[in-house]
Amino acid sequence: MNTETSFSELLIDPLAQPSRPPSTTVLMAEPTYFDVEYVINPHMAEHVGGVDRDRASRQWAALKDVYEGLGLVVEVLPAEPGLVDLVFIANQSFPTQPIEGPPTAILSNMHAPQRRAEVPVVARWLEARGWRLVSIEDEDTHFEGMGDVNWHPGRRVVYGGFGWRTTRNAYSHRNYEVDAPVVALELVDTRMYHLDTCFSPLDEHTALICAEAFTPQSLALLEASFPRLLRAPLDEAVGLLSCNGHCPDQRHFIVQRGASRTNQLVREAGFEVVEVDTSEFLKSGGSVQCMKLMLD
Ligand code: ARG
Numbered sequence: 084m085n086t087e088t089s090f091s092e093l094l095i096d097p098l099a100q101p102s103r104p105p106s107t108t109v110l111m112a113e114p115t116y117f118d119v120e121y122v123i124n125p126h127m128a129e130h131v132g133g134v135d136r137d138r139a140s141r142q143w144a145a146l147k148d149v150y151e152g153l154g155l156v157v158e159v160l161p162a163e164p165g166l167v168d169l170v171f172i173a174n175q176s177f178p179t180q181p182i183e184g185p186p187t188a189i190l191s192n193m194h195a196p197q198r199r200a201e202v203p204v205v206a207r208w209l210e211a212r213g214w215r216l217v218s219i220e221d222e223d224t225h226f227e228g229m230g231d232v233n234w235h236p237g238r239r240v241v242y243g244g245f246g247w248r249t250t251r252n253a254y255s256h257r258n259y260e261v262d263a264p265v266v267a268l269e270l271v272d273t274r275m276y277h278l279d280t281c282f283s284p285l286d287e288h289t290a291l292i293c294a295e296a297f298t299p300q301s302l303a304l305l306e307a308s309f310p311r312l313l314r315a316p317l318d319e320a321v322g323l324l325s326c327n328g329h330c331p332d333q334r335h336f337i338v339q340r341g342a343s344r345t346n347q348l349v350r351e352a353g354f355e356v357v358e359v360d361t362s363e364f365l366k367s368g369g370s371v372q373c374m375k376l377m378l379d
Contacts, residue, residue, distance in 0.1 A: 090300065094307050095264050097235040098287065103180065105237070106331050108156040109375040110208075112172040114143040115162035119367050123195040124276050126368030139363035143170070146359050146374060149337055153357075158378065160208050166201050170364070171373040173229040173279060174198070175205040178214075178378050179261045180234075186378075187215040189259060194225040194248040217258040226253040229376055230277035232265075235308070236284050236333050239263040242308075244278025246270040266308060268301040274321045279372040283326050286333040289313065289352055291345070293320035313352055315345040324361075327370040330354065331377075339370045 117139050119130040150157050163169055176188040188209055193199045206216055219226045231249040233242050243265045245251045254265050268278060272295055275281040281296030282305070289311040294302055306312060319325040325345035328338025336349050340358035350356050361370040 090303065093266070093304060095240055095266055097238045097240045097308055100235070100263065101182075101239045102237055103234065103239050104379075105333070106155065106377050106379055108158060108378045109150055109331070110158045110160060110172055110378055111143070111147055111150075111375050112160040112170045113162035114139050114170045116164055116167055117143075117170045117364070117367075118167040120167050121197050123197060124368040125274050126365065130366035134363055134366060136363075142360050142363055143374070146337070146361065146371065149357055149359055150331070150375070153331060153335055153337075155331055157375075160205065163201075163204050166204065168198050168367065169201045169204065171230070171367070171369045172205070172376045173373045174227045174277075175202045176209065176216075176376065177226075177228045177232050177261075178376065180379060182262045185213060185215045187217065187260075189226070189228070189261075190216055190218045191226050191228040192219045192221070192224060192253075193227060217260065219253060219256050219258055221256070223250070224252050224256050225250045226256075226259075227277060230279055230373060233278060233282065233284060234263075234377075235287070236330070237287050240308070241265045242278060242282060242284070242305075243267050244270050244282070247273060247276035266304050268304060269298045270296055270301075271298055272296045272321075275326075276368070277373070279327055280324055280368075281320060281326050283328050283330065283336075283372065284309070285313075285330045285336060285349070285352070285354055291315055291326055291328070291336075291349060293317060293326050296320070311352065313345075313348045315342070315348070319343075319345045324365060324368075324370040327372040329372045329375065337371050339365065 325342035
């Protein structure tokens with residue numbers, strides 16, 4: 084019996100899937116205790132103890148202002164002493180946007196033991212606001228929330244990264260219940276360890292990617308899903324996390340400043356680039372996309 088899944092079986096036409104309303108609300112986590120204390124990705128290696136917290140707080144507040152300036156509501160999760168990576172609020176959960184019923188989130192089962200205590204903090208915040216929570220608890224199934232998953236803009240299709248943090252089997256776990264098919268994408272470069280470090284969907288037709296982060300088959304899936312794929316140069320994707328920007332409205336792209344070639348590509352494709360400085364957070368391997376959670 085042939086157990087291989089053929090390429091055509093993996094193909095999904097995003098525009099044939101039901102539509103999804105635009106995001107209105109993001110969650111950010113206060114950066115009060117943000118630091119680089121351990122090394123769980125290559126970006127952190129040179130920076131243990133090297134964070135300027137005042138500068139980080141100013142950069143975080145400026146990013147919050149940008150979201151509010153674009154008309155989004157920003158909710159804020161209070162900081163927790165000791166949880167230095169909690170500020171990367173994309174990682175502890177995945178709000179699944181069910182078609183019916185209460186707001187629901189899948190809680191992460193973090194790969195790095197150093198980050199596991201962040202999950203109950205986010206869970207309590209969501210629970211207090213009436214969210215239904217589901218857990219992925221198996222020891223051999225890791226899942227890092229919206230660090231590794233993202234929506235097709237305006238459509239009920241999910242892209243799910245795996246390979247470094249999230250394991251492939253997360254997407255077949257009994258509690259991975261999402262009203263949308265998942266396009267699973269394998270990541271191969273340890274510097275781009277989460278899907279959000281190498282993939283930023285911009286509008287229904289366009290995504291920004293770093294091609295070197297994906298297996299050839301995963302790249303082919305992306306090519307089939309987005310008629311227009313903008314390819315960020317590897318040095319900017321790795322050095323400035325230029326694919327870790329966020330386009331909340333299919334129009335504005337909020338991104339680390341200074342990635343001039345990537346940002347020019349995005350501009351030429353018709354988007355308005357809004358540059359911010361997240362240099363303190365880059366020391367930990369995170370930037371804009373990691374610093375917010377899309378609650379809807
Ligand atoms: N230091 C954090 C880690 O390695 C950074 C996480 C960045 N978040 C993201 N969604 N890429 O886990």
